[in-house]
Amino acid sequence: MAASGKSALNKAPLLEVKNLRVEFPTRRGTLLAVDDVSFEIAAGEVLGVVGESGAGKSLTGNAIIGLLEPPGRVAGGEIRLEGRRIDNLPYEEMRKVRGAQIGAIFQDPLTSLNPLYSVGRQLIETIQTHLPLSAGQARQRAIDLLKEVGIPGAEQRIDHYPHQFSGGMRQRVVIALALCAGPKLIVADEPTTALDVSIQAQVIALLKRLCREHGTAVMLVTHDMGVIAETADRVAVMYAGRVAEIGPVRDVIKQARHPYTEGLMGSIPSLGHRSERLAQIDGAMPRLTEIPRGCAFNPRCGHRGQRCLVERPDLMPAGSSRAACWLHDPRGVGAAAVGELADA
Amino acid sequence: MLAFILRRLMQSVAVLLAVGLVSFSLFRYVGDPINAMVGQDTPAVEREALRVKLGLNDPAPIQFVRFIANAAHGQFGLSYRTAEPVSRMILERLPATLELSFCAALFALLVGIPMGVYTGLYPRHWTSRLLQAVSLIGVSLPTFLIGILLILFFSVILRWLPSFGRGETVTIGWWTTNFLRWKGLEALILPSITLGLFQLTLLMRLVRSEMLEVMRTDYIKFARARGLTNRAINFGHALKNTLVPVITVTGLQLGSLIAFAIVTETVFAWPGVGQLFIQSVQFSDIPVMAAYLMLIGLFFVIINLVVDLLYFVVDPRLRGQMGRRAGAH
Numbered sequence: 001m002a003a004s005g006k007s008a009l010n011k012a013p014l015l016e017v018k019n020l021r022v023e024f025p026t027r028r029g030t031l032l033a034v035d036d037v038s039f040e041i042a043a044g045e046v047l048g049v050v051g052e053s054g055a056g057k058s059l060t061g062n063a064i065i066g067l068l069e070p071p072g073r074v075a076g077g078e079i080r081l082e083g084r085r086i087d088n089l090p091y092e093e094m095r096k097v098r099g100a101q102i103g104a105i106f107q108d109p110l111t112s113l114n115p116l117y118s119v120g121r122q123l124i125e126t127i128q129t130h131l132p133l134s135a136g137q138a139r140q141r142a143i144d145l146l147k148e149v150g151i152p153g154a155e156q157r158i159d160h161y162p163h164q165f166s167g168g169m170r171q172r173v174v175i176a177l178a179l180c181a182g183p184k185l186i187v188a189d190e191p192t193t194a195l196d197v198s199i200q201a202q203v204i205a206l207l208k209r210l211c212r213e214h215g216t217a218v219m220l221v222t223h224d225m226g227v228i229a230e231t232a233d234r235v236a237v238m239y240a241g242r243v244a245e246i247g248p249v250r251d252v253i254k255q256a257r258h259p260y261t262e263g264l265m266g267s268i269p270s271l272g273h274r275s276e277r278l279a280q281i282d283g284a285m286p287r288l289t290e291i292p293r294g295c296a297f298n299p300r301c302g303h304r305g306q307r308c309l310v311e312r313p314d315l316m317p318a319g320s321s322r323a324a325c326w327l328h329d330p331r332g333v334g335a336a337a338v339g340e341l342a343d344a
Numbered sequence: 345m346l347a348f349i350l351r352r353l354m355q356s357v358a359v360l361l362a363v364g365l366v367s368f369s370l371f372r373y374v375g376d377p378i379n380a381m382v383g384q385d386t387p388a389v390e391r392e393a394l395r396v397k398l399g400l401n402d403p404a405p406i407q408f409v410r411f412i413a414n415a416a417h418g419q420f421g422l423s424y425r426t427a428e429p430v431s432r433m434i435l436e437r438l439p440a441t442l443e444l445s446f447c448a449a450l451f452a453l454l455v456g457i458p459m460g461v462y463t464g465l466y467p468r469h470w471t472s473r474l475l476q477a478v479s480l481i482g483v484s485l486p487t488f489l490i491g492i493l494l495i496l497f498f499s500v501i502l503r504w505l506p507s508f509g510r511g512e513t514v515t516i517g518w519w520t521t522n523f524l525r526w527k528g529l530e531a532l533i534l535p536s537i538t539l540g541l542f543q544l545t546l547l548m549r550l551v552r553s554e555m556l557e558v559m560r561t562d563y564i565k566f567a568r569a570r571g572l573t574n575r576a577i578n579f580g581h582a583l584k585n586t587l588v589p590v591i592t593v594t595g596l597q598l599g600s601l602i603a604f605a606i607v608t609e610t611v612f613a614w615p616g617v618g619q620l621f622i623q624s625v626q627f628s629d630i631p632v633m634a635a636y637l638m639l640i641g642l643f644f645v646i647i648n649l650v651v652d653l654l655y656f657v658v659d660p661r662l663r664g665q666m667g668r669r670a671g672a673h
Contacts, residue, residue, distance in 0.1 A: 065569055067565065067568055067569060095568075095571050095572075095573065095574075096571060097571070098568065098569055098570065098571035099569070099570040099571030099572070100571055103569070103570075104566070104569035104570075106562055106565065106566055106569070108562055111561060111562035111563060112562050112563055112566040113563055113566070114563040114567065114581050114585070115563070115585075115659075115660070115661060116584050116585060116658065116659060116660060117581075118660070125572065125576065125580075126570045126571075126572065129570070129571060129572055129573065129576070130571060161660040161661070163660070163661045174566070177566075177570060178569075178570075181571075
């Protein structure tokens with residue numbers, strides 16, 4: 001809570017996502033993969049975005065960096081960076097934003113680097129694309145960056161090729177590449193998923209330290225609550241293309257306001273409490289073609305009421321967080337739960 | 345690296361020896377060389393004397409060694425047909441074939457690769473679809489038909505270009521070249537297109553599919569996320585990653601361009617080694633055929649060696665691997 005209090009100083013947010021919709025036109029109609037998602041990221045803040053596969057978290061990230069893979073497209077809403085609208089920029093304009101103002105880190109460090117060029121060449125290329133530096137200055141900056149991300153012997157390693165680095169080292173190089181033109185925001189899409197557990201922690205710590213030092217905000221997309229808990233200031237929980245809950249990370253973890261978040265937290269095994277089985281949320285996230293009426297989570301929800309079946313909740317204040325659940329509406333979930341009919 | 349080159353050289357020598365064995369067998373066992381050399385009424389004693397003189401009575405291995413030693417010195421004996429030294433006949437005609445193959449390869453590379461890149465980058469654009477369709481024709485039409493159609497159109501109907509021969513050539517030392525006279529260059533156009541068209545479509549399709557593959561990779565997505573220009577991404581990052589297969593195929597195809605220039609040379613009456621080979625087959629001119637076989641073998645081996653070395657230039661991963669493997673030896 002302290003962290004969020006600090007970062008939520010009363011200035012305009014760095015990134016503002018408002019009612020974002022991402023669509024995929026398919027032969028069988030249009031799929032709405034991201035539906036009415038809104039959030040903000042303040043300068044220097046780390047926002048964790050968590051959710052199951054297919055919840056729309058990576059798509060939201062890709063929409064922000066303007067790299068949705070066709071035929072996916074932003075169908076509605078706005079994305080603003082420092083007040084400037086970036087979701088409708090022409091390709092060439094957006095290209096100048098990418099790397100320079102928004103950096104990106106992807107899941108797999110093994111495949112994110114071009115195998116045919118030395119890491120130095122890739123760094124210098126990126127630096128010179130965005131910054132007016134000479135070849136020598138760019139090289140010096142590249143060496144400094146490699147040192148900063150903790151690559152020993154950076155002066156020699158700069159001329160090495162990606163295959164000469166280990167996975168963790170490569171992800172450090174990727175982080176250096178994302179940071180090399182000094183962006184204000186980094187969209188990190190599952191940055192540690194492909195790494196060994198022991199290295200995950202190092203990479204996360206590094207990312208956290210660098211962003212603090214450079215004042216870079218991070219949108220950290222992951223399905224790993226542990227990473228979120230350790231790194232993020234605030235967390236957004238996504239479910240079936242929508243934000244289910246968003247709030248300071250401590251509150252969301254300690255006192256989840258949305259039944260889905262509750263289930264998510266409940267399913268994290270802890271060493272303290274040995275139970276017979278791992279807790280799990282019954283059922284599965286609906287496919288995009290079969291999102292139920294009302295609240296998308298209603299078939300799996302224990303608090304389901306009449307209202308959840310027909311009316312879709314938007315984010316509403318719930319304690320220090322905001323949650324998309326009628327439980328936090330003065331009118332509640334409506335008439336008593338309709339029983340287990342829908343499950344059959 | 346050096347060890348690798350040495351090993352490849354040794355393999356090349358082995359391949360050439362094998363080709364030599366085939367050539368030698370052809371020379372020695374297809375028909376009786378003596379029959380081909382002397383008249384019908386030459387007495388048996390003289391035949392025997394010639395046989396001894398040429399060493400044809402020696403054991404086969406010794407003859408093979410002698411054949412190889414001579415071949416290494418570029419000596420393949422005399423042609424049965426013209427009684428000229430085979431090496432001289434081939435050397436006279438080699439420039440024509442090499443220049444033709446070179447132009448055809450250049451045509452295929454300079455047109456095929458850009459077309460492949462374009463169709464790979466914009467697979468849905470109508471020009472890409474058109475190129476794809478047209479390239480099917482290029483792949484499926486036989487070379488001689490393309491040649492004849494080109495002659496019909498550009499030589500007979502439009503009368504723009506000559507239909508046969510090398511046109512005007514300039515002789516520099518023993519090398520006769522088409523490149524220094526307008527008439528010579530003109531004469532190169534139709535045969536080069538005929539010979540190169542198949543390779544062009546092959547290269548275009550190869551580059552296209554490789555580009556499609558590479559554009560989907562994470563490092564291209566990451567390059568975009570870093571805000572690199574399209575130019576840097578398409579040509580710096582994507583095209584270079586398609587090069588290893590392209591080099592492989594180009595190398596192989598360059599060999600076949602030289603080897604299969606036979607058909608094109610026949611259609612255009614191009615005085616190259618291919619045409620010489622066809623004439624030799626008609627006359628059972630075994631020494632020329634044997635020499636031609638060795639020559640083509642040599643070209644293939646050299647080209648493959650160059651291709652292997654180019655891999656190193658392009659792909660740093662191979663440099664590391666080969667270095668380590670060579671170090672272990």
